Amino acid sequence: MKVVKFGGSSLAAGEQIKKVFQIVCEDPTRKIVVVSAPGKRSNEDRKVTDLLIQCAEKHFGGENCAEIIEAIFCRYETICIELELPMSIVESIKEDFAERLMGGYKDKFSFYDRMKACGEDYMAQLVACFFQAQGLQAAYINPKEAGLIVSREPGNAQVLPVSYEKLSNLKEKSGITVFPGFFGYSEEGEIMTFSRSGSDVTGAILAKAVQADVYENFTDVNAVYSVNPAIVLNPKEVRELTYREMRELSYGGFTVLHDEALIPAFSERIPVHIRNTNNSSAPGTKIVSRREEEIGPVVGIASDHGFCSIYVSKYLMNREIGFGRKLLTILEEFGLSYEHSPSGIDDISIILREDQLTPSAESKIIERIKMELKADEVVIQHHLSLIMVVGEGMRHNVGTMSRASKALAEARVNIEMINQGSSEVSMMFGVKEIDEKRAVEALYREFFAPVPV
Amino acid sequence: MKVVKFGGSSLAAGEQIKKVFQIVCEDPTRKIVVVSAPGKRSNEDRKVTDLLIQCAEKHFGGENCAEIIEAIFCRYETICIELELPMSIVESIKEDFAERLMGGYKDKFSFYDRMKACGEDYMAQLVACFFQAQGLQAAYINPKEAGLIVSREPGNAQVLPVSYEKLSNLKEKSGITVFPGFFGYSEEGEIMTFSRSGSDVTGAILAKAVQADVYENFTDVNAVYSVNPAIVLNPKEVRELTYREMRELSYGGFTVLHDEALIPAFSERIPVHIRNTNNSSAPGTKIVSRREEEIGPVVGIASDHGFCSIYVSKYLMNREIGFGRKLLTILEEFGLSYEHSPSGIDDISIILREDQLTPSAESKIIERIKMELKADEVVIQHHLSLIMVVGEGMRHNVGTMSRASKALAEARVNIEMINQGSSEVSMMFGVKEIDEKRAVEALYREFFAPVPV
Structure with a gap:
């Protein structure tokens, strides 16, 4: 069984989501799909999560944020049109969004977290809907329902150990489960987001919970490179890295994956496979606890x-x-x-x-x-x-x-x-x-x- | 003006002390001579200081120490005979020794210090006497009279800053001053010894006090070697070392000089010249604050x-x-x-x-x-x-x-x-x-x- 996580650039537009669908279909062991919020379509574009943060801040400051809200909705509308999905999804998104925006909150930061989490949550609903429309057995699941319980630390939530037993039930579900990344729920039922690279965290937690054979992490690069491509043109790709090597490299400016995010997977020695949504035939880079083959002293x-x-x-x-x-x-x-x-x-x-x-x-x-x-x-x-x-x-x-x-x-x-x-x-x-x-x-x-x- | 210190092996026998005399005569700027206690004449021999420690311990423990005392006196007698000095010196040594042994004391450790300090004190008197007998203007000076005041820490005395001004008067003395190493006096007038390599400490203090041009330290090796001769046969000698180099080397098992002992000289940037009493024409090794000549990356x-x-x-x-x-x-x-x-x-x-x-x-x-x-x-x-x-x-x-x-x-x-x-x-x-x-x-x-x- 594989847990497969897709980053923002893999979900930025309908074209990309079709690739995601292809990838999920290719391998029947890809049972749990974790999604990020839509990323940038071009260098000038803005990530949905950034729009959501701006919106939350403006609203909290009493400013008018109609334009930003419009921009956020527009992203989901565009994707719906590109994927030929019914507009009713966007309507329910708008309804939910209004509730989140106008609802009560304990403090500024838990309000921000509730707003920030929209991006992934809506995306997961959209992706599940698209998968179903293609005839795949697939279902969105809400983290609260799934049992992803986290500490009450807005913007820096930590998964609580109690989550794992409940989440392990995802193994038994038939069809594809589409899980929104980046957030869980506090014991009091509030939405709390993880820190940086929050969708990577969600994927690693689920991989641990279901004892996945591998945690596939789809991004927009073919592999981890042996050296920064900004310094050396077309450097050699690395096929296999140990956790320790990955960690030492990530310290020195390698930012393919946020190492802290992978702890749940590492702790269970579940290999993490970094792959490219835009080139799924590329072998990618595997991060493992122990490398079988010797590939020279330096990786x-x-x-x-x-x-x-x-x-x-x-x-x-x-x-x-x-x-x-x-x-x-x-x-x-x-x-x-x-x-x-x-x-x-x-x-x-x-x-x-x-x-x-x-x-x-x-x-x-x-x-x-x-x-x-x-x-x-x-x-x-x-x-x-x-x-x-x-x-x-x-x-x-x-x-x-x-x-x-x-x-x-x-x-x-x-x-x-x-x-x-x-x-x-x-x-x-x-x-x-x-x-x-x-x-x-x-x-x-x-x-x-x-x-x- | 030079302060010249001779180690125990340079004073172990009459033959050696004649070499010391030659060395002092060779250079009229060698005005202050610091002496250790007589060292070993052969591998089986015992150092006078070791005999003194044993004597003090036995006496303190109520044991008979007549034999050890005899051995101590014998060393000085032998030297007197070898140097053709009047036996009256040995008589006065014996008198002083008995007083020290039987005198009152505050505690065990100050008693030990008083006994340990004999070795250098008697040696300085003997050397001064020998120099005079050769027609040289020379005088023994007692550290109390000279003003070497130290902290009341038996076996680990530290020089007090007040000493330097008094000791600087040694500059003005005509002729050679023979100064016993290893000890000073507390403010209460008790004898207190320095820690390891105590005569090196005395030399360094005097070099600082009189602002000597160089502090010559005569031992029984030609130079500091670039590597341990027990590992590499006949290694290259080092002509000039900086303090820092000396310190780094001494850390790694080089024990020609005890680095801590040289602090007073180092603090005034006075060069320390390590030379061989048995081969005074050898250039030796100079320890300086800054090396003029470049001699390759590694010394x-x-x-x-x-x-x-x-x-x-x-x-x-x-x-x-x-x-x-x-x-x-x-x-x-x-x-x-x-x-x-x-x-x-x-x-x-x-x-x-x-x-x-x-x-x-x-x-x-x-x-x-x-x-x-x-x-x-x-x-x-x-x-x-x-x-x-x-x-x-x-x-x-x-x-x-x-x-x-x-x-x-x-x-x-x-x-x-x-x-x-x-x-x-x-x-x-x-x-x-x-x-x-x-x-x-x-x-x-x-x-x-x-x-x-």
Whole structure:
């Protein structure tokens, strides 16, 4: 049994929904279909969810939102016409929408959540209706009825463990179940949405609940690439990634899937298969708990910029029990989250995202570290990029570091820092931002294929 | 003006003290001579300080210590005979010794300190006497008279800032001043000894007080070596090291000088010159604040074993503000001092000396990390060695890491971890203990010279 989730671009127009239908028909084990709200049809288009948020905000602020409402309805009308569905569906959508908009609410955020959730909910109804019209046994199910109970945290709901038993009954349903993504219901019966990538969360929860063989996640890319296509043209596709590799790559700017969203699937070791709605014959990328086949030490190279380092040195730092902990406590008191802390004997560097720092916070931090820890030197270096070279195969591969550092040296990239923990699923290089592109190209050349220089 | 310190092996016998005299005569700027207690004359011999400690302990425990006292006196008598000095010196030593032994004391540790300090004190008197007998203008000075005032911490005294002004008067003395190392006086007038390498501390304090041009430290080695001679036969000598390089090297098992002892000299940027009493024409090794000449990226390779790593992984660890700090707090509560903490995205390894861990502490630590931090996995890996590749020249030398990791790969050494902070004075490699020797040889071969394999 498969749980299949379709993203917004796969549902942006009638043409796309027909592809979804084809995909669902192709494989009779695709029993549960999770849908997002309609996405963009072009770069200039707006996502329905964004329109809904704007509408909720305007309405809450007492502003007129007739135009936005019109735009939202228009999207569903257009899809109905494209799919030759009866207009009565749009009428019932309009009715429901008016009720949601005018109904009472406990607070602003639960009102927003109720409005935001429309996009997926209506889409699921439309898709179920279309499937039925094509002669497929299919039914929309409401998350409340299905038993998707979540914590009362508007915009950041967490699934409650009690949900899984109830949701597991979906296994027994005959035909296709069309499930709206992005939201569940609190125990008091209010609509609560998940955080980012909420439809991915719904799919992962359902995959866990029904113990799916695979969780298929249809997007608009053929696969996860071994390197950012904006840096290297037509990079190699990755066929299979482990969860850990995926996580390390997603850290370095890979944004195909939101890793947190997949936790329910990961926790049950259910493979996640990333596929392309617009090219369903492409093999896609499978994310698995363990890779069967060895495909070389490195599966991907990710990079991200916007980091800085706080360098602290103090003679005999190494002898001071608690120095590192005290330093991290100061940073925590400034609300700073750090990424790494490579260290020498008498120095330590804390790497963090620089957008967390304002110039005034910077000078306060330097001041406190100097005063409280009696550091000899505190220097903040800006404009750093981190490059992750990722692969489970590195684990016992003598020489991967040698190849990587040789490639960087030949590209005249100075390595500002290296952090390789004992996990050996990744190596991290810190370089200056201006060297990032050249460094990634050099590493790609070394581990994958020639790159035109 | 130079402050010159001679270690125990340079003063172990009359023959050695004649060399000391030669060295002092050779250079008229050698005005202040700091002496240790007589060291070993052969491998089977015992250091006078060790005899003194044993004597103090026995006496305090009410045991008969006549034999040990005899052995102590015998050392000074022998030296007197070898140097053709009047036996009256030994008589006055015996008198003083009896007074110290039988005198009152506040506590055990201050009694021990008073006894331990004899070795240097008598040596300084003897040396001054010998210098005078050779026609040199020389005088013993007592640290109390000179103004070396220290904190009342037996065995771990710290110099008090007030000392420096008084000690600076030593500059004005004509002739040679012979100063006993290892101890000072508390404000109440009790003898207090420094911790390890106490004579080095005295020399560094005097160098600072008189603003010496150089602090010469005479030992029994020609120089600091670029690598441990027990691993590589006849390794290259190092001519000039910066303080930071010295410190990084001393961390990795280099024990020529106790780095903490040199702080007073370092703080004033006074060069420390390590030389050999038995080969005073050898150029030795200078430790300076800044090296003038570039001598390649790497100046030395140090290694030490007996480390372990605590590996902690948790999915999405990276998003958790405070995770690292909490982990370090747990270790601190077990009294553990850690060396490094290389990290991946969702894992972190804490490297520490394994002699700090007992099996029962280990399981408690694992338990707490799992419970309190909800870690997915906690694994302790034993028998690791750390290898430091050290050199200020690495700083902007693209390719040093490449050369080092290539050398290790070719020697089939798997790199368990790498930690390179932004200081770039050193690169640290973690390897399995069984690979340490092979790894150090490979690195030496790469950066210095061929090694017979």
